[in-house]
Amino acid sequence: MDAPLLDQVVDLDTHPLGDEAYRAQCRAVLDRDGVLVLTGFLRPTIVEQLVAEAESLQHLAFHSEQTHTVYLETADPTLPADDARSREVVSTKGAVTTDQVPGSSALRTVYGAPVFRSFLCDVLGEDELHEYADALSSINVNYFHEGQELGWHFDNSSFAVTLLLQSPDGGGAFESVDGMRSVERDEQNLHGVAEALDGRSERPPVALDQRPGDLALFRGRDALHRVTPVVGDRTRILVVLAYNTEPGLSLSKHARITFFGRLG
Numbered sequence: 001m002d003a004p005l006l007d008q009v010v011d012l013d014t015h016p017l018g019d020e021a022y023r024a025q026c027r028a029v030l031d032r033d034g035v036l037v038l039t040g041f042l043r044p045t046i047v048e049q050l051v052a053e054a055e056s057l058q059h060l061a062f063h064s065e066q067t068h069t070v071y072l073e074t075a076d077p078t079l080p081a082d083d084a085r086s087r088e089v090v091s092t093k094g095a096v097t098t099d100q101v102p103g104s105s106a107l108r109t110v111y112g113a114p115v116f117r118s119f120l121c122d123v124l125g126e127d128e129l130h131e132y133a134d135a136l137s138s139i140n141v142n143y144f145h146e147g148q149e150l151g152w153h154f155d156n157s158s159f160a161v162t163l164l165l166q167s168p169d170g171g172g173a174f175e176s177v178d179g180m181r182s183v184e185r186d187e188q189n190l191h192g193v194a195e196a197l198d199g200r201s202e203r204p205p206v207a208l209d210q211r212p213g214d215l216a217l218f219r220g221r222d223a224l225h226r227v228t229p230v231v232g233d234r235t236r237i238l239v240v241l242a243y244n245t246e247p248g249l250s251l252s253k254h255a256r257i258t259f260f261g262r263l264g
Helices: 020-033 044-060 106-112 114-124 190-197 253-260
Strands: 035-038 062-068 089-096 139-144 150-153 160-166 174-177 215-218 224-227 236-241
Touching: 020 035, 020 114, 044 089, 044 106, 044 139, 044 160, 044 236, 062 253, 106 114, 106 139, 106 236, 114 215
Parallel strands: none
Antiparallel strands: 035 215, 062 089, 089 139, 089 150, 139 236, 150 224, 160 215, 160 236, 174 224
8 A cells, every 4th residue: 555645644725834834934933942843733533543543553662761860861870969960850651762663654655755845854954854864763753651751851853743642641841041152152051950840940831732733843941841640541642743854864873772662
């Protein structure tokens, strides 16, 4: 079975990806807020199909549990206990990899569509975007069961592209504090990060209102963010569409083993 056409998957009337004015509007929101949510990006029937597809693939998911700092590094025990670099958080999830996603999947339609990739470049301010060279890392379906979460962290990459397919009964909220640090200016704001970890920051986290079928673009390198623990039997299902700004790059071997349990 062939993958569906883009206009069968995406509501292009609401989200005219090739329109310059629409791109400029999206770029302005992302630049202002650090996040952009395109409500109703996927057609409702496609959301239903993708949830069913994800549930059929769930038995293939590799489940990982990681302990890390907000910088996605190992904690440094030589630093004071209240230093953000010595404090550990936990992230747990299941992941299905690109090579396990059917060739007929609507996810492949979106990921590979030239107009979608061109839209992302324009909005993100990138010259070009490329898929990962390895067979695992370009499209990932992530599953969060009851009690699973992503601990507070900063992303290593400058942007993330996600599609929410299914919300849980409770919890599973994406929370962020924009501009908590500045990589460009080499300002880590250790005191502010520690306050946020203690829940006493003057800048409370903002919950992202992403619903099933919504596309989100997020600049997570300078924004402290997390996914709160899932509550209830309904699994939170989120798809990550990952791109590189240079061709021929693979996710590191360490990351592939950690997140997927294999190299290929």
